[in-house]
Amino acid sequence: xxxxxxxxxxxxxxxxxxxxxxxxxxxxxxxxxxxxxxxxxxxxxxxxxxxxxxxxxxxxxxxxxxxxxxxxxxxxxxxxxxxxxxxxxxxxxxxxxxxxxxxxxxxxxxxxxxxxxxxxxxxxxxxxxxxxxxxxxxxxxxxxxxxxxxxxxxxxxxxxxxxxxxxxxxxxxxxxxxxxxxxxxxxxxxxxxxxxxxxxxxxxxxxxxxxxxxxxxxxxxxxxxxxxxxxxxxxxxxxxxxxxxxxxxxxxxxxxxxxxxxxxxxxxxxxxxxxxxxxxxxxxxxxxxxxxxxxxxxxxxxxxxxxxxxxxxxxxxxxxxxxxxxxxxxxxxxxxxxxxxxxxxxxxxxxxxxxxxxxxxxxx
Amino acid sequence: xxxxxxxxxxxxxxxxxxxxxxxxxxxxxxxxxxxxxxxxxxxxxxxxxxxxxxxxxxxxxxxxxxxxxxxxxxxxxxxxxxxxxxxxxxxxxxxxxxxxxxxxxxxxxxxxxxxxxxxxxxxxxxxxxxxxxxxxxxxxxxxxxxxxxxxxxxxxxxxxxxxxxxxxxxxxxxxxxxxxxxxxxxxxxxxxxxxxxxxxxxxxxxxxxxxxxxxxxxxxxxxxxxxxxxxxxxxxxxxxxxxxxxxxxxxxxxxxxxxxxxxxxxxxxxxxxxxxxxxxxxxxx
Numbered sequence: 001x002x003x004x005x006x007x008x009x010x011x012x013x014x015x016x017x018x019x020x021x022x023x024x025x026x027x028x029x030x031x032x033x034x035x036x037x038x039x040x041x042x043x044x045x046x047x048x049x050x051x052x053x054x055x056x057x058x059x060x061x062x063x064x065x066x067x068x069x070x071x072x073x074x075x076x077x078x079x080x081x082x083x084x085x086x087x088x089x090x091x092x093x094x095x096x097x098x099x100x101x102x103x104x105x106x107x108x109x110x111x112x113x114x115x116x117x118x119x120x121x122x123x124x125x126x127x128x129x130x131x132x133x134x135x136x137x138x139x140x141x142x143x144x145x146x147x148x149x150x151x152x153x154x155x156x157x158x159x160x161x162x163x164x165x166x167x168x169x170x171x172x173x174x175x176x177x178x179x180x181x182x183x184x185x186x187x188x189x190x191x192x193x194x195x196x197x198x199x200x201x202x203x204x205x206x207x208x209x210x211x212x213x214x215x216x217x218x219x220x221x222x223x224x225x226x227x228x229x230x231x232x233x234x235x236x237x238x239x240x241x242x243x244x245x246x247x248x249x250x251x252x253x254x255x256x257x258x259x260x261x262x263x264x265x266x267x268x269x270x271x272x273x274x275x276x277x278x279x280x281x282x283x284x285x286x287x288x289x290x291x292x293x294x295x296x297x298x299x300x301x302x303x304x305x306x307x308x309x310x311x312x313x314x315x316x317x318x319x320x321x322x323x324x325x326x327x328x329x330x331x332x333x334x335x336x337x338x339x340x341x342x343x344x345x346x347x348x349x350x351x352x353x354x355x356x357x358x359x360x361x362x363x364x
Numbered sequence: 365x366x367x368x369x370x371x372x373x374x375x376x377x378x379x380x381x382x383x384x385x386x387x388x389x390x391x392x393x394x395x396x397x398x399x400x401x402x403x404x405x406x407x408x409x410x411x412x413x414x415x416x417x418x419x420x421x422x423x424x425x426x427x428x429x430x431x432x433x434x435x436x437x438x439x440x441x442x443x444x445x446x447x448x449x450x451x452x453x454x455x456x457x458x459x460x461x462x463x464x465x466x467x468x469x470x471x472x473x474x475x476x477x478x479x480x481x482x483x484x485x486x487x488x489x490x491x492x493x494x495x496x497x498x499x500x501x502x503x504x505x506x507x508x509x510x511x512x513x514x515x516x517x518x519x520x521x522x523x524x525x526x527x528x529x530x531x532x533x534x535x536x537x538x539x540x541x542x543x544x545x546x547x548x549x550x551x552x553x554x555x556x557x558x559x560x561x562x563x564x565x566x567x568x569x570x571x572x573x574x575x576x577x578x579x580x581x582x583x584x585x586x587x588x589x590x591x592x593x594x595x596x597x598x599x600x601x602x603x604x605x606x607x608x609x610x611x612x613x614x615x616x617x618x619x620x621x622x623x624x625x626x627x628x629x630x631x632x633x634x635x636x637x638x639x640x641x642x643x644x645x646x647x648x649x
Binding site (some may be wrong): 050071073078081087089102103 | 539563
């Protein structure tokens with residue numbers, strides 16, 4: 001249990017910059033998710049906290065102590081690896097007790113601690129087995145067990161669920177969250193899956209190209225993304241972006257079939273910043289089918305359905321809005337839409353995002 | 365032979381396969397059978413024509429065996445061979461495996477690990493006879509001629525290279541994640557080597573040990589050159605016995621069988637590792 005502070009942390013391999021100017025201070029017991037596409041520096045950041053990777057610049061503090069230059073043993077952190085990295089020549093008991101034995105714990109205490117951790121994860125009956133005799137889910141539990149057994153200050157988890165099947169993944173997700181809440185250990189969790197990030201993290205760090213794009217709670221990232229990258233990365237299906245022209249009265253045009261209206265307070269901002277060309281973003285799930293065809297031409301998107309993907313409770317529609325532009329809409333209907341059908345969609349003004357066309361930063 | 369490929373083959377191709385197998389078997393087995401046959405012949409029976417099948421064509425005798433096993437020199441040579449073989453193997457593994465591990469896992473600042481490995485390999489490629497005289501002079505300088513220590517040091521120089529090159533490859537196959545997991549659990553580099561890398565490379569280690577031992581056991585050139593009485597090994601003894609006694613084929617046969625026996629017996633034991641060990645690097649185990 002400790003506060004982890006990263007200040008101006010950077011990692012370079014020769015000329016290649018893997019991570020630049022990473023700043024973050026966790027709360028005690030916080031669950032922080034690092035998310036981003038592969039190669040964005042999230043795993044490198046985690047490995048720097050672990051002590052498996054040297055730090056080129058900056059400081060990492062765990063519980064107030066600068067750990068840069070310390071070997072993993074001195075940092076008191078535990079890590080769960082993507083491919084579990086269990087010790088193949090030791091049985092489950094040997095795997096769980098490895099760290100305790102290295103720390104020269106008395107034998108009875110080792111056995112007791114291991115049993116209690118095994119009970120928590122419901123792997124008590126597997127203690128005598130070798131890793132190769134376990135299923136993927138069981139191995140995952142053993143890997144978790146090895147991390148919790150010596151009660152470290154910080155947990156590091158590097159895509160721990162990416163190697164197990166989809167159904168089990170959802171169960172394990174919930175279990176990891178429960179476990180983390182109960183133990184109250186500050187946790188860093190790396191994933192490339194934004195759904196996992198949203199569902200697990202107290203706070204999420206979105207990274208891209210070695211840079212932190214935004215740090216925030218799942219709600220903040222979803223509702224107020226700081227730039228177009230975060231807006232597109234968080235949420236599934238991802239946000240629709242349209243190149244648009246903004247008039248001083250807050251009307252947004254993109255082609256002949258899109259006419260949106262920004263909320264009252266926004267036109268002033270637009271005019272003040274002098275923005276006329278911008279990216280407009282609308283999440284697929286915020287698009288609603290307009291049932292009244294005589295609604296007029298303000299705040300509507302017209303188009304033709306091209307592809308229908310039923311999801312069970314909802315349906316995802318790919319809609320052609322002319323000029324070879326397509327948008328995705330997720331509507332709360334089960335079936336009943338056909339390709340070729342003409343539709344009018346609408347979106348509430350508050351749910352429209354606008355991004356600077358040059359910097360990609362959020363304007364409003 | 366109960367696989368699909370075999371069952372679906374035509375009888376003619378089966379016949380050819382069988383013939384080739386028989387030929388190969390003869391190739392390997394005949395010298396061995398010859399040695400067994402001759403070792404139980406009397407001196408006179410050796411040069412008799414048609415004395416091939418024991419009991420029918422000649423009366424077998426264990427005289428040669430008795431004489432050799434009662435010869436203190438022969439026993440001493442067997443002991444020397446064993447001691448030098450085991451000593452060299454232990455010494456080479458003790459120094460070679462940590463060296464191989466460092467080359468597999470770390471990059472050195474000035475010289476690349478790859479280049480160091482190549483340098484080790486070059487030691488093996490060089491014809492040994494080239495260094496015979498320098499080694500002889502060195503051993504003489506240090507008073508190590510005809511000593512076990514001298515022979516162990518000499519063999520270690522050759523086998524160290526072999527051990528380093530092979531073990532480096534084997535260590536590189538050990539999962540890095542597993543080693544990192546051990547470091548996260550609090551293991552020092554030395555503990556990672558000792559508790560993770562080494563146990564996970566046990567197969568390769570056994571094969572390497574066996575090959576090093578077999579090399580020492582079979583080596584005749586250097587053994588004849590730098591030993592005479594005290595530290596002479598079995599191959600040196602066999603070479604020497606030819607010159608003093610003329611060609612006593614029955615004694616030679618006994619000596620040969622004695623020399624062959626230990627590696628053969630050991631190979632039965634390491635067989636299950638051998639097949640995998642010799643294909644290291646081919647498929648990730």
